[in-house]
Amino acid sequence: xxxxxxxxxxxxxxxxxxxxxxxxxxxxxxxxxxxxxxxxxxxxxxxxxxxxxxxxxxxxxxxxxxxxxxxxxxxxxxxxxxxxxxxxxxxxxxxxxxxxxxxxxxxxxxxxxxxxxxxxxxxxxxxxxxxxxxxxxxxxxxxxxxxxxxxxxxxxxxxxxxxxxxxxxxxxxxxxxxxxxxxxxxxxxxxxxxxxxxxxxxxxxxxxxxxxxxxxxxxxxxxxxxxxxxxxxxxxxxxxxxxxxxxxxxxxxxxxxxxxxxxxxxxxxxxxxxxxxxxxxxxxxxxxxxxxxxxxxxxxxxxxxxxxxxxxxxxxxxxxxxxxxxxxxxxxxxxxxxxxxxx
Numbered sequence: 632x633x634x635x636x637x638x639x640x641x642x643x644x645x646x647x648x649x650x651x652x653x654x655x656x657x658x659x660x661x662x663x664x665x666x667x668x669x670x671x672x673x674x675x676x677x678x679x680x681x682x683x684x685x686x687x688x689x690x691x692x693x694x695x696x697x698x699x700x701x702x703x704x705x706x707x708x709x710x711x712x713x714x715x716x717x718x719x720x721x722x723x724x725x726x727x728x729x730x731x732x733x734x735x736x737x738x739x740x741x742x743x744x745x746x747x748x749x750x751x752x753x754x755x756x757x758x759x760x761x762x763x764x765x766x767x768x769x770x771x772x773x774x775x776x777x778x779x780x781x782x783x784x785x786x787x788x789x790x791x792x793x794x795x796x797x798x799x800x801x802x803x804x805x806x807x808x809x810x811x812x813x814x815x816x817x818x819x820x821x822x823x824x825x826x827x828x829x830x831x832x833x834x835x836x837x838x839x840x841x842x843x844x845x846x847x848x849x850x851x852x853x854x855x856x857x858x859x860x861x862x863x864x865x866x867x868x869x870x871x872x873x874x875x876x877x878x879x880x881x882x883x884x885x886x887x888x889x890x891x892x893x894x895x896x897x898x899x900x901x902x903x904x905x906x907x908x909x910x911x912x913x914x915x916x917x918x919x920x921x922x923x924x925x926x927x928x929x930x931x932x933x934x935x936x937x938x939x940x941x942x943x944x945x946x947x948x949x950x951x952x953x954x955x956x957x958x959x960x961x962x963x964x965x966x967x968x969x970x971x972x973x974x
Contacts, residue, residue, distance in 0.1 A: 646724070646760065648672070648695040651753030652704035653745045654679065654711045660745035661687055663694055664753035666701075666760065671753070674746050679710065684717045697723045701763065703756035705730040715768050726756065727766040769870050772841045776834055777867050780860075783830045784911075790823035831859060838863070844871055846966075853968035854958045855930070856923030861915045865959060868912055878953075878960040885912040887953050913952075920951035927971075930954065 646666055653660040659679050663672040672694055677683035691700055702718060702725040704711060711727065718725045733755045740751075756763060768774065797816045800809050838848045844866060851862040866872070868884070875881045882888040886908020923930040930951055937947040962969050 646701045647699045648691070648701070649753050649756040649760070650691060650700060650702045651749045651751065651756060652702060652714065653748040653752060654704055654707045654714065655745065656710055658745070659683060659687060659714065660749040661690075662746065662749040662753045663691070664750070664757045666757045669754060669757055671750055674749060676745070679713060681713065681717065684714055688717075688721065688723075697721065700724070701726070701756055701760070703728060703752050703763070705733060705752065712768075715766070719767050724765055726763045728752075728755070728763075769867075770841070772837055772844055773867060773870065776837050776844075776863060779830055779834050779837065780863055780867070783827055783834070786823050786827050786830070790820055790827065793820045793823065834859065834863060847872055847963050850962045850966070850968055851959045853962060854955060855927040855969070855971070856919035856955050857959060858919070861919050861955075862959075864912055864915055865956075868909060872960070872963050875960075878957045881960070882953050882956050885909050885916060885952075885956070887913065887916065887949055887956065889949075916952040916955060917948055919955055920948045923951055923955060924948075 649664045649666050651662045657679055658676050660676050662674040665672060675690065677687045691697065702723060704727060706727055706729055733752055736755050736759065737751055793816055797820065800813050800816060803809055804813060839845050847866060848862050851857050851865060869875045869881065879888065924934045934947055934951060938944065958969055
């Protein structure tokens, strides 16, 4: 998870060497490319360790200073964390780019391996320098919240599996004696439920340790339908509302914004949302939208009116989710909590 920032276009032009890094669990495959000629200078591999990254930086300096270099790699979760951390420490310019963006820029390709992937990333950076944005790791509290939230999701999925297993055991219990297994499964569910509650408290404690995060969290949760999960996920995805400057872009990122699908007079496809989306964020916003249709009178009236007009239920829920996003961005921008309208 990285934060992208605006970089002076004149400084981009000054970059002479573009470095593509293909990240795996144990190794970093690296290729260096001249920005002007797009010629590959060197390719090599180092361990994905601090010592390996130090060796990588030393080799870069043989060809160009860090000031004249730009490093590019794909989103790889925790496997790229060490490299991003080190590059932040030495104030090197780097960009973390979605893998699909790099792949779609390559056109027709044949064959692949780690070194070839690194070369393609380097060539992408050299060719698309005008699109690159400087990345950096978010503040420590956000990284801690992210890991706690990821761990919570894992426990929730595990607990759901045990609950479903318990239901099937209770059916079989009518034929055979499964008391011991049922007791054990219930204990597991209880332990996981308690642990999930503990993690939620720890997440809230982390939120309240940072004034900026606390402020935006309280503003976001003032919107009906927004609770701990939606608020924290929005804060994480927007890096505390610094990487998205308007709700329309966030709706697009979440897969809520509809797009037209037509061409000439022959293609008149259905307007629909894109498959390229943050699935977790969309799922949470849909849950919040269902909640808002029950507890927000204004949203409830809107929902019922659209259903009577013959709109598809999922389409209306999608529109409600968009409204929630607009409300959250509005209260954060104004710095004032959401006020329920009186009826």
